[in-house]
Amino acid sequence: MKIAPSMLSADFNHLLEEIQTIEKGGAEYLHIDIMDGTFVPNISFGPMIFQGLRSHCQMVFDCHLMVEKPERYLEMVAQAGADIITVHAEATQHIHSALQQIKALGKKAGVAINPGTPVEAVYPLLELADLILVMTVNPGFGGQAFIGSTLKKVEKLAQLRHANEHYHYEIEVDGGVNYQTAKECLAAGADVLVAGSYIFKQEDRTAAIASLRPQD
């Protein structure tokens, strides 16, 4: 399993130092939340911000685009140093094409679904996708409460992957992950845990990250 701390909860006055604490702490992915104020009721930051970090760290840049019509930004995000680009099924009429465009840019392609979107929405994409992001909160803000019913979707995706040799996607969960909900996510079959406020609120980032992993 992999841990993906969400940069959204970092102290932006000391962004590089913050990111270095989580890299040293053993995080595999840096989760980068890009919000446009339209798809979600919040605005975060654009590619300029993480581009500056790219040459200072080795973690996989896991970009989560919470923007309407994400096709408009794929090239920019790829050029800024993204390794994985995840777009929302709800944000475009052409989700399959968006994933194809991400792959054509040489990046891993992810699709995200909100808590209100049924898992069937990603069925036509299962062979193409490198990552499926199951939102465990409604996107827009860090620090919200975990929505347990979303784990049914994680279970289903794990079963489908197990049953089909052509499916290779990682299952990622995002929102409300802490040391308790992490256990539920892993039991349901999640491979990548995104955690923002839980990790960045703690001074000892190494311990915070370790506490999300299976303890035995």
Ligand code: DX5
């Ligand atoms: C929510 C973002 C999340 C968020 C998670 O819209 O996609 O990545 O930062 O934050 P926590 O872990 O605090 O719920």
Ligand code: ZN
């Ligand atoms: Zn996210």
